[in-house]
Structures are given as structure tokens and as C-alpha cells.
Amino acid sequence: MTTVPLNIDSLVGAVLAPILGVVFFWFLQLIFIEIQKRMLSKLHHHHEAFCRFTNYIGILFQTICQALGYTVTRSGIASFQVTVNYGEVQPKKEKTGVLEWITRSFLLFGPFFIPSGLVLLASYFVIGKGFVFLIPVHFTFVESLTGFVVSLSTFANKFVSFLVTIDLFNPIHVGFLFVLLFLGFGIRPSYIGEKRKEKIDILHDLMLIKDHLVEKPLYILAIACIIYMFYLLSLFLNPMVYVGFFSIFGWMSLTAIIALLITYPVLILIKATDEIRTHWKIIPFITLVVSYVIARVFFIYYSTKQDESISLLVMILSITFITILLIKYKKTNRFKTAPKMKHMRIADGKKRTSKKRTD
Amino acid sequence: MVKKELLKNEQIERLLSPHPLSFMKLQALSIFVIVWGIMVWWLTNSSEYANMFSGNIWYRLILWGLVLLFVGVIASLVAIQWIIFFLYLGVFAGALGLIFWQHWEKDIALFIPLYSITVSLVGFLIVELYRRSHKYIITDLRIIFKGGIFTKRERTIRYDKIADIDAKQGILGQIFGFGTIIPVSESGFGLGSDKTMAAGGVEVGIKKARLFGFAGGGKEVQTPIARSYYELHGVYPYKDVKQLVENLLQTHVPTQYQKEQIEVEKQQVDIQTQMRDLLHKQMSETPRRKVGKQTIEEEPEEEEREEENTSMKKTFIPEDIYQPAQVDIQQQMKELLKKQKTARVLQPEENIEEEIEEEDDSEHERKKGT
Numbered sequence: 001m002t003t004v005p006l007n008i009d010s011l012v013g014a015v016l017a018p019i020l021g022v023v024f025f026w027f028l029q030l031i032f033i034e035i036q037k038r039m040l041s042k043l044h045h046h047h048e049a050f051c052r053f054t055n056y057i058g059i060l061f062q063t064i065c066q067a068l069g070y071t072v073t074r075s076g077i078a079s080f081q082v083t084v085n086y087g088e089v090q091p092k093k094e095k096t097g098v099l100e101w102i103t104r105s106f107l108l109f110g111p112f113f114i115p116s117g118l119v120l121l122a123s124y125f126v127i128g129k130g131f132v133f134l135i136p137v138h139f140t141f142v143e144s145l146t147g148f149v150v151s152l153s154t155f156a157n158k159f160v161s162f163l164v165t166i167d168l169f170n171p172i173h174v175g176f177l178f179v180l181l182f183l184g185f186g187i188r189p190s191y192i193g194e195k196r197k198e199k200i201d202i203l204h205d206l207m208l209i210k211d212h213l214v215e216k217p218l219y220i221l222a223i224a225c226i227i228y229m230f231y232l233l234s235l236f237l238n239p240m241v242y243v244g245f246f247s248i249f250g251w252m253s254l255t256a257i258i259a260l261l262i263t264y265p266v267l268i269l270i271k272a273t274d275e276i277r278t279h280w281k282i283i284p285f286i287t288l289v290v291s292y293v294i295a296r297v298f299f300i301y302y303s304t305k306q307d308e309s310i311s312l313l314v315m316i317l318s319i320t321f322i323t324i325l326l327i328k329y330k331k332t333n334r335f336k337t338a339p340k341m342k343h344m345r346i347a348d349g350k351k352r353t354s355k356k357r358t359d
Numbered sequence: 360m361v362k363k364e365l366l367k368n369e370q371i372e373r374l375l376s377p378h379p380l381s382f383m384k385l386q387a388l389s390i391f392v393i394v395w396g397i398m399v400w401w402l403t404n405s406s407e408y409a410n411m412f413s414g415n416i417w418y419r420l421i422l423w424g425l426v427l428l429f430v431g432v433i434a435s436l437v438a439i440q441w442i443i444f445f446l447y448l449g450v451f452a453g454a455l456g457l458i459f460w461q462h463w464e465k466d467i468a469l470f471i472p473l474y475s476i477t478v479s480l481v482g483f484l485i486v487e488l489y490r491r492s493h494k495y496i497i498t499d500l501r502i503i504f505k506g507g508i509f510t511k512r513e514r515t516i517r518y519d520k521i522a523d524i525d526a527k528q529g530i531l532g533q534i535f536g537f538g539t540i541i542p543v544s545e546s547g548f549g550l551g552s553d554k555t556m557a558a559g560g561v562e563v564g565i566k567k568a569r570l571f572g573f574a575g576g577g578k579e580v581q582t583p584i585a586r587s588y589y590e591l592h593g594v595y596p597y598k599d600v601k602q603l604v605e606n607l608l609q610t611h612v613p614t615q616y617q618k619e620q621i622e623v624e625k626q627q628v629d630i631q632t633q634m635r636d637l638l639h640k641q642m643s644e645t646p647r648r649k650v651g652k653q654t655i656e657e658e659p660e661e662e663e664r665e666e667e668n669t670s671m672k673k674t675f676i677p678e679d680i681y682q683p684a685q686v687d688i689q690q691q692m693k694e695l696l697k698k699q700k701t702a703r704v705l706q707p708e709e710n711i712e713e714e715i716e717e718e719d720d721s722e723h724e725r726k727k728g729t
Contacts, residue, residue, distance in 0.1 A: 056534060084533035085533075169405065170405070171394070
């Protein structure tokens, strides 16, 4: 059994450190969600179906979380309905008090953590050795925080390494990338719509959560007590468990943040293709596949240690180059800064000759 | 081209065809073949399990074919369409035939993904051709459905013959804004049934008792179902089309009140015809002066009927002058008037106003005539 020094740092500071870490990463996640929402709302006008699709994934996650809440509280599920515009779960029995509060907590917090938790589970099989916990020795605030951050940084390092070396010729890797994209598009719990009232922002989400927490302060006190008891228990049994438990929440947030970051280039690409001529919009997407395949085939004959990474780089650079080229073509008309004479003739309906006017 | 097929004074409201993604169920069959072909290629060449398949060249083909057929069986059971299984069986048999014919045994590793992609592309092409063969013409009188690649099929349904409308929109439909509308005719065309069968067998003690128990059952549910060329399959924009069809349906199908009115009017016409025949008969039987009297007396009676004063009529009707048959008809008329009166009470305000206006007009014309 470990010896715990009896001071404020070890009895209060060490308890708070991982909680603060989780809250920080969750806020970070909210900011990234908000950035994605802004990007999506700008796309809404031209890509209504795409926005409806992302709404659907978001509503699906939210509804599943609500259903999970009813299952955990043993309320039962009478009906489960998910459409593009709304999701609805009806319990068999309406429970009140703590159980109702827990169900509501699932609805409010669930969409941020539960889907990313599932992806985290999947990533364990794809990424492998990235899940590290530090054993505390001094039981201080700084040590707890360091332990939490080390767990997260190791995981982030492995995750990013995997993404940088992802093999798009491997169906499992491709499948995981799609799952990650799905999570990234659906993790935001609110709706993107044309109407102003439906554009729910980060403040709205936070207000809902604040109201939910302030509504029952006694429950918060009870949760704080339970957490503290859990900390004390972990000191006697295994000190690694407490920080490890919160590290899992941190990984969930990190998974969600990475998923959100992956969606940004996709959204930028979609936005960029809007600037290209109608029938040529597909060219960047074809380039995406073709450039990667060509690069990989090339590396079959001239193999290096970084085949996958270089192929990815080639793919990204090719798309960027082709897209910029096509946008430039549309904006400047065959890379000339001045508009063509032919177009000018059409515009004013007069033919121009080389003869100079006498007047 | 379409205008030639229209009836006289018929106007096209909308020309439609299915959305490109509306046949996703069929396209999914091709997508699966591609995905599985590539998966097999990866599994047997690049994955960590590749060594398992290096022993025999046929292992790859067996794995590919078995999973393909297994998925075919599952998909057939789920969709209740055994054609899916036979389709996959055909794909597998085609691969086997090609390998034996061209002696590609040594190149099976590369053959499987390439063959899968080729077959799937053909599949996509056929589905696209099938989709493009569909044409739906919504006119102001009817809906015309057309479809089929080799055998051209056509269905026409008039709005007054539509008994019910079933509309459905899947997830893809909700995202992309398309949906399916099935008009069910009065004869039940457009209605089908979902059948489920359950059966189980138990063999207890083969040597001892050799008992064999069997239990089975079936369930049939009536549901709106039709071939894609007999319904408005995957039409875009779904909401607008649905609204249009429902509006056209409303204008062509009479309401219950209108039906009752038609019935009453029919009876009225019948009675009036009988009255006329009776009068003709009387005119031919009685002297001219008496007939004249009767006709003079009849006219105020008609005016009174318009004023709905039935009690007064009784005093003026000289029943002894009429034949018993005529009295019967008059009795029927009274009953009919009563019926009309009760119907008017239930009639919506707008209709009452219209009818009052019509009555006023007819009264005015009648007065003019007299």
C-alpha cells in the first residue's frame, strides 16, 4: 500500500487535477464543434443534402444517447424514431427524481462522449499501443495533471502517427477513417438549419447544461462526494485508477477533436469546389483517388520507408494544386487577368474591329 | 412525344423520373461485390493473414465465392427476393467459367478484384438504364406510369379511381429530398402482402422413440407495395409531388355530401319523369278544359314547394281530381324535399350560399317564364 502525505495538495489538489483536465479538453471540443458549425452553416445554401446528412448523424447520436439513458435508468423504450429533422424516444415508464436527472444528463453530455467512446474502442484495435497510465508517487496536483497530460499526449501521438501513415489500400484503415469522419460530422448535438432560431450555438448548449446542473445542486454535491470517495478508495486499492478513469474521458474528447479536425479539410474542399465550374466540380474528387493510387503504384516499384505518408502528401498536394488551378481558371478565364474579348462582345452585343474610330 | 399520348383537353402537370439514388437497394448489390472483391485481394495479398491463403490457389476463390453466396442468401431472405441469390450465383459461376475457359488459375489473386469491379460496373449500368426507363406523367386527369428495359410496362390511373395514397421516404430520401408515392386503386392495385413463415423441427431420441416434432406458421400483412413502374418511385421533390397529387385527387374525388346530393337529384329527376309521363297520360284521357285547370292548379303548387311550405300545399291539392298513382308520386316528392331539407342543414356554409344563389337564379328564371 502506498503512503499518502496528509496535506491539502494530496487531499484536494490531486483530486481536482484530472477533472480540470477533462473540463478543459471538453471546452476545447466545444470550440472545435462551434468552428465546424460555422463552416457548415456557410455551406448550407449550396449543399442542403450534405447538411441534412450531418444533421441526421447528429440527431442519431443524440437519440441513441437518450435511449441509452432510458435503458440505464430502467425506464424502458416504448418507441424510437429518428428522422432527418428530429429524433424521438418515448420511455415505457416516466421516472422522476434522480433517474430523470440521469436520463437528462445522458441526453446533454452523451452526444459529446458516447459516440467518441465507441470510436475510441475501435481505435484500440486499429492503433494498438497508445493507452498509457502513469502511476502517481507524490500525490500532488501537478503530478496528477502531468499523469493525465502524459496519458493524453501518448495517445495523441499514436493516433496522429496512425493518421499520417494511414494505408488507404487497407480496407480496415479506410473503414476506420470513414467512422472517424462520421463521428466528426455528427458529434455536434445541435441542428444546422436555414432559419435563425435553428442555428443553435455553443452558448445555447452551455446554457442548457448549466440549467441542468444548477437545477439540482444537491445532485452535484452527491456526485462530488462520490468522486471523492472514489479517489480515496483508489488510493487504498490502486492509485493509477483515478487518473486513469479521467484519462479515458480525456481520450474521448481527444478522439472527438481529431475527428472534427479531419472534417475541416473535407469541408474546405467542398467549399472550394463551389468556386469551380459546375461540370468540373468532380475533378478534385477524382484527383483524390487517382493521385493516391498512382503514388502507391509508383512506390511498389521504388519502395521507401514512408510509402503511405508520401502518398498521402502527394494526394493532398495534388488536390490543392488542381483545385487552385480550376478556381483560377474560372475566376481569371484561362489564367489571364483581363477578360476575353469574345466575352466582351457578347456582353454589349457589338462587334469590334481593328479599325480606329475617326471621331 | 408525350403530348401524343394525352387525351383531348388533357394537360401535363409534371413529368417525372426516379432520383439517381432511389434505386440504392439495387446499387448496393454492386457496391458489395466491389468492396468484397477488394477485401479479398487485400486479405490474401497484403494482410497478416495472407500466408493462410498461399497454400492453394483456389482458397481465394473459395473464400470469395462462399461469402458472396452467403451474403446472397441473407440478402434474399431479408428482402424476400431470391433473385439476389441467383444473381450472386451467376457472378460466381461466371468467374469460375472465365478462369477455366481462359486458364487464369495462376492469376486468381488479381482476377478477383478486377472481375468484381467489372461486374459491378455492369451492374451499375443496368440499374441506371432501368432507372432511366421509368417515366411518370402527372396530368390533370390521370397519372401515367411507364417503365421497363426490354418489356415496356405502363399503368394509367384516373384520380377518381384512386382509393388511397401511400407515401414513404427512407433515410436517403429524407436527406436528398426524394420519396415514393403509391396510389392504391379501388380494385386494390398497389396493395400487396408481406409474408413471413416460421418453421421448426425437433428430433427427440433417434434410437429410442424417433419422435419428430414439427411446428410451423405463417403471417400475412397487407401493405401498399408495387413495382417501381407502377408507382411514383423515388420522385423528386417528394413533398411538392405529393402535394400536387393530393390536390388533384381532391378536385376529382367527390365528397360524401356531394355523393348524397347526386343521389337525391337522381331520385328527383326520376320522380319528375314519372310526373311528366302521368300528366301526358292524363292529358290524353281527360277533356282539354279539365286538363287546363289541373295545370293551372299545379303551378302554384310548385312555387309553394320552392318556398318549402308543405302544410299549405295539402289544402290546395284537390286530391280527388288526381289519380292514385299521381298522389303516390307527390308523396315521394314531399319525402324527397324533407330529405333535401335535412341535407341542407348538414351542408357547409359555402355550399349553402352557392345553392341559395342557384335557387334564386332558377326562381327568377321561372318567374320570368311565367
